[in-house]
Amino acid sequence: MAAAPPTSISETRRGLAYALGSYLLWGLLPLYFVYIAAVNPFEVVAWRIVFTLILCALLLTITRGWGETTRLLRSPKLLGIIAVAGLVIYLNWQTYVVATSTGHIVEAALGYFVNPVVTILLGVIFLRERLRFWQWFALGSTAVAFVIISIGFGTFPWFALLLAFSFGIYGFLKKGLGGRVGALPGLFLETLMLLPVAAIILGYLQSTRGTLDLFHSPPLVTAMVIGTGITTAVPLLLFAAAARRISLTAIGFAQYLAPTMMFVIGWLVLGEEMPVARWIGFGIVWLSLVILSVDLVVSARRNRREIPPITGPIPPVIGP
Numbered sequence: 001m002a003a004a005p006p007t008s009i010s011e012t013r014r015g016l017a018y019a020l021g022s023y024l025l026w027g028l029l030p031l032y033f034v035y036i037a038a039v040n041p042f043e044v045v046a047w048r049i050v051f052t053l054i055l056c057a058l059l060l061t062i063t064r065g066w067g068e069t070t071r072l073l074r075s076p077k078l079l080g081i082i083a084v085a086g087l088v089i090y091l092n093w094q095t096y097v098v099a100t101s102t103g104h105i106v107e108a109a110l111g112y113f114v115n116p117v118v119t120i121l122l123g124v125i126f127l128r129e130r131l132r133f134w135q136w137f138a139l140g141s142t143a144v145a146f147v148i149i150s151i152g153f154g155t156f157p158w159f160a161l162l163l164a165f166s167f168g169i170y171g172f173l174k175k176g177l178g179g180r181v182g183a184l185p186g187l188f189l190e191t192l193m194l195l196p197v198a199a200i201i202l203g204y205l206q207s208t209r210g211t212l213d214l215f216h217s218p219p220l221v222t223a224m225v226i227g228t229g230i231t232t233a234v235p236l237l238l239f240a241a242a243a244r245r246i247s248l249t250a251i252g253f254a255q256y257l258a259p260t261m262m263f264v265i266g267w268l269v270l271g272e273e274m275p276v277a278r279w280i281g282f283g284i285v286w287l288s289l290v291i292l293s294v295d296l297v298v299s300a301r302r303n304r305r306e307i308p309p310i311t312g313p314i315p316p317v318i319g320p
Contacts, residue, residue: 015245019254022238025231027261029320030100030108032231034270036224037101039213043205044101044225045094046198047214049191051229056188059233069185078180079189085173086190090197092166096320099159105266106274108320110149111163112259113285116252116292117142118168126172134295138288145284152277163320183240187233253293258320 036044060066072078099108117138123129131139150156174186206212214225243251263282266272 011245015242016250016254018238018242019246019251020257022235022242023254023257024261025235025238026258026320027265029231030105030262030265031269032224033097033100034105036217036221039217039221039225040205041097041101042094042201043213044097044228045090046201046205047225048093048097048228048232049090049194049198051226052232053188053191053195053229055229055233056184056191059184059237060188063184065182065184068182069188072181072185072189078177081173081177082181082186082189083193085170085177085186086193088166088170088173089190090194092163092170092320095159095162095166099163103270103272104159105262105270106272106278107157107159108163109259109262109266110157110282110285111160112167112262112320113256113282113289114142114160114164115167115171116255117288118164119171120292122168122172132295132299134291138292141284141288145281145288148277148284149281152275152280183236184233187236252296256289 033044060069072082096108099105120129120131120135121139124131146157146161174181177186202212214222217225239251242254267274
């Protein structure tokens, strides 16, 4: 799927609305999982896999997208990458749900703030990319921020690290797939391959606890657990629609909306602790992001003057 230049101002505005809508939903997601925190977090993610798979199957039927899905099933190489991507996004989902249901939303926000820096690091490691000075500065500053937070808060921010790297590796894998895999068929196949994982989790919980929380929860909680399929697929599809209408730079700036909302929810709404060390660490990370953003804009303008514009695959993004 290639990112095409917007054809009109109305299309650009629509793309911005789709992007803001997707990140707004991802930003509000912590409140969703906090409300169903009484349900075992591993059970929540298992049901999330099941109901996302069902929803994707329905959408593929409505949009007549089974042709592309069948084509992907005939490509062992692509299926292998999709399978690995599925396992990585499972780690991301599980970490996120555990973090949000145990009072670590601020730390989860840190993980998504750090994600752009992790993406740069993966490019250095696997693609041997050469970094500019300010990119190196952002990498070093982020490492310092984690050290400060760890020393000042007394514990290492494992949730943030796992979320940042799982999100980054997932994006790296999807970037390798390029335009060969659409958002909806890709999500369907990823959840399809995770179905055995979900079955093992549900079977284990059933055998050890004698029951599953879903069947003994209040009706609203049960409906919200079932609704995790919608909260997974809808923001992703909104993002895919946005990526076809607006520039990748605009999407890059919009992605900071979700972790900003998560941070505010964790700090002001749910009252998570923000000692001095955390403020210093977050401040360093935010400074790094500002510098990276300015560097990105300057570099993009320089490149537009030097080479003609090109189109490429949409950025591989999936929300929490």
